[in-house]
Amino acid sequence: MSLFPGTLPSSTATPLRGGPTLNWGVLGPGGIADDFVTTLHANSDQRMLGVGSRSQERADAFAARHGIPGSYGSYRALVDDPTIDIVYVSAPHSEHRDLAMLAIAAGKHVLVEKPIALSAAEAREIAAAANAAGVFAMEALWTRFLPQSTVIRQLLDDGVLGEVRLITAELGFRFDFGAEHRLYNPALGGGALLDLGVYPVWFSHFALGVPDAVHASGSLGSTGVDVQAALTLEYPDGAQALAVATMTANTRNGATISGTLARVEVEPMFITPAGFTLHGSDGERLDWRDDHGHGFWRDGLAWQAAAVAQHVSDGLTEAPEHPLAMSIAMLETIDEARTQLGYPPR
Incomplete structure (x- = not known):
């Protein structure tokens, strides 16, 4: 039975104006x-x-x-x-x-x-x-606080995608080598996974939760940091997530969530204000676009600030959308991947 909706849910992102301030x-x-x-x-x-x-x-x-x-x-x-x-x-x-x-x-x-x-x-x-x-x-x-993410969260929670079976997310930019550059310097926490891989790993956790197993392959640069990494995350029911990060090439930077009933394709750059398409198993299609007027690259950073101000005003000490337990779990995944690659966490 198809659960494909007639319309997409409205965003639940915290308004940028008119709420509490810090x-x-x-x-x-x-x-x-x-x-x-x-x-x-x-x-x-x-x-x-x-x-x-x-x-x-x-x-x-x-x-x-x-x-x-x-x-x-x-x-x-x-x-x-x-x-x-x-x-x-x-x-x-x-x-x-x-x-x-x-x-x-x-x-x-x-x-x-x-x-x-x-x-x-x-x-x-x-x-x-x-x-x-x-x-x-x-x-x-x-990225979790962007309007598009709040809509995707509702689609997942409402079961519109069915059982999620596969996640793909990639993020890659080519950075010229420099031994003292923060991305290549291990003393500054360099490496593709810590800087870029956080996003594909987050997207996987966002849609499927904490994986049972992590399998990582990739390469280290001359300073010892990971310059490219591909992670396969395994889940108990056989679902998988593929998370890729690289500092050696400019990639498409898209992401997908594929379920038994439908899939979501997030436009490049999936980490920024953009849009996505919901595809049904029978050819149905719904498009979502960010029409808030703050859709250029890091303009979207304001959404998290508004959400934080609201949460603090409400007396919360963590964000329900992105609690500290998720940040810890994401780093556990990255820790394991870095260890497998030969650039273990300190």
Whole structure:
């Protein structure tokens, strides 16, 4: 029996405007922080009030660029600012755990760029500290909070796809080699899986849950980090997920969820605001497109910020859409894959 719908569900994404707001601070004024603050100020009611860096000069320049009133030449000075409600950690991967712990110890809520830490063990430390302090903590897996993801979640929950049998997700960009570049430097948490593979692994967990087994193949670069990885995730009922990440080529960057009744094909780039098509087993088709006007690349970062503000206002310490247990489980998958590839987590 077909369960193919006549129309697609409405998005349940938290509105970007008109809801609760937080006073934000950012640690690590790099490229993604630039994009996060830009869309925060342009597309939401959230506001960045402070920026912290090891360099006062960098903090001042970032603050001037974005109209931020507070700039600090140390991370601690930022987290000690009493006007800051929540800290966005956007420093290199290798600093995520320590800076998250610093903010939590100061009583701040925290949003940590993906991956939340370098390993599942580090992620558990963050979760335990946040739980003990009673503050909100979340990995910045922004794709989960996009309108398209909320619609796909409803299709999965409503059984429209039937039994999910196969997931495919790939993410690849070609990066020129540089031994000190953060993606090639193991001391900075480099590697395709930690930087890019988080997304295909998340997509697999999102649709099928935590796998029973992980099989990884790939290659390591001259600095010892994984430059390409292909993961097959196995599930108890025979379902599989194929998650691919590479730093050596520009891939299509699409994703699919195939079930016994229907499949979802997410347009490239599947991690960004875009669209998807629901295909039925009898040739039916429904298209979904992001019509919110914030569909360009990292403009979509604002959706997670609005959701976090709502959750904090509601008294939650985790996001139901992306709880810390999922971040830990994703890193357990990546830890196992890295171990198999010969670049084990620290």
